[in-house]
Amino acid sequence: MLKIENLHATVTDSDEVILKGIDLEVSPGEVHAIMGPNGSGKSTLANVLMGKPSYTVSEGDITVDGESIVEMMPDERAHLGLFLAMQYPSEVPGVRPWQFLKAAKDAIDDANGQKKTSVRQFSKLFDEKVEEIGINLDLIKRSLNEGFSGGEKKRNEMLQMQVLDPRIAIMDETDSGLDIDALQAVADGVNKMRSPERSFVIVTHYQRLLHFVHPDIVHVLVDGKIVETGDASLAEKVEQNGYRDYLAAQRNGK
């Protein structure tokens, strides 16, 4: 359902090219892992898929069910069923997680011609997920992400992902900086959401998360290009050897 063709992207208003021709096809039900060294462009790819304005697509296309989304605003992409679990979610003072998520769900439902969830129904769903993911109840009374630890922010991203129920879930280094409990909580959340209709694109530096969430397909991204694609065993290979060989090959190639 998600198709990326010859995708080139730059930092907006600059000549700095980060993505240099990416091709990727994600079918319903698949879990793709995108691995790569620091600076390879994997976080950029995640953000470009969601339409972050600080990047500009200079060439190529991204389609969902055949429809190009390159010109769409982030909210329109969300309405289509895309979701990005952020690496560094913003703090939004004075906005409660509940209020934020209800507004988001209402906006998505509204765009898809569905009825708004009643406050009662929504609260029930919200409370269930909060408990399931193990979010500290004090946190959800605070402002969105304000004063949250790294792990708490990531759990909060998982909460949003589960409540918004996207078709294409993109996770940008959700595993970085997590302790083992939080990592397990994130993995449980993803595994529970796996279904024949839903796809995941998991961007990660380490293989850690992939011990708990088994990917169908693994890609290695180096210098804005996918240099190798394989099954789950590729992730293990990367874990053993690191990115040295890829980086060496890249240098030699130049």
Added chain:
Amino acid sequence: MTTQDRLTISRESKLDDAGYKWGFSTDVEMELAPKGLSPDIVRLISEKKDEPDWMLEWRLKAFEYWSKLQREDAEPRWAKLRYPDIDYQDIYYYAAPKSFDDAPKSLDEVDPEMLETFDKLGIPLHERERLAGVAVDAVFDSVSVATTYADQLEERGIIFCSFTEAVQNHPELVQKYLGSVVPYTDNFFAALNSAVFSDGSFAYVPPGVRCPIELMTYFRINTEGSGQFERTLIVADEGAYVSYLEGCTAPIRRTSQLHAAVVELVALDRGEIKYSTIQNWYPGTKDGQGGVYNFVTKRGITERDAKISWTQVETGSAITWKYPSVILRGDNSVGEFYSVALANNYQQADTGTKMIHIGKNTKSTIVSKGISAGHGENTYRGGVKILPGAENATNHTQCDSLLVGDQCGAHTVPYIEVRNPTARLEHEASTSKVSDEQLFYLMSRGISEEDAHHMIITGWSRNVIKELPFEFALEAGQLLKVSLEGAVG
């Protein structure tokens, strides 16, 4: 005075200002005194209200003082506000609905068109009367139209009426407290108001009584070129409590309108007054034409263990000059100021507070949130003064500015004067923009750009808005959204 213009005012309201949701005019017959200000006009106003001699004398003294200031060119110009000179002789100082002489005894007697006006404003009086538990003293231009909940209040000895009625029926209270916090010599606009004030509200809560409902007044300015000069006086006697809400909208006008109000609050020992304002007067066009000039003097005084809390959401007016203040005279008394001021398009706001600590262990809190958008200019001007006798006084000031776009301005001018070494003062200030990261975050969840902006801005204003009574808080959120339309995106 013999010449009185009787006009039926009927004007177009469909101007090019679709942005102002509450813009319309009402076709009500008005009674106008001639333009300009003189002792005769002051006498006319007083006579129209059938005022006692002491009231007229006070007005005339105020007029004399104002005339002196006028001759000395003492109109304050220290604020960071730019506006053309005001011609004080080109303004109507008296306008009353024609039916004033036979004032309505109940809502049934109120001019139906006037009721319709309130409906457009979203104040269905008869509904609110029943449902919201709010007593409404509706000031339509200058004369009170309806007062509700009188019986409930009367039972407890609470007086809540128009200022004019208070002068007639409670002269001893008015004489005792009028000008006790803001004397007519206080400043240019206070002197002007004292000379020509048209009407306003009066509330008195007797010792130990907690007012069971929020007292509410709606002010509107409705006559082209007529200044409105309200005078409000609220007294919480010893151990009394009262919460007062003031909400304002005004119809669209092409010419600028002068508005100079005075509000005085007196909280006696252990008394508490909570005063909340939503100010949404016509801000002028997108290009900065017209709009209300709002020069307001608001001040309260606290005796021992008393508390006064000001909360304001200021989204309207072309020019705002307003510093709700507290004189903390009694020991252990508390003053608070919570403010959200928004300046969009070509609006200019110079607003803040003064906390004057006289008593021991006095405590004040200032939370000011200024939002600037379009070409708006927003200045926080605040003074904290600790006098020598104010042992252990504390003040906490938080002063935040938010910029929307890159054509607007935010300025912070704190004055701090400490004359007692035991005082503790904290001042925090910040200036921020709605960040692209925040916007992207919210939008990536499906929220539209405009709603995302609104959510970020109301969230940012939250610790002021939460000080408002519940119904007001909802309205304030809506108002911020409507006022920012077109500023984002």
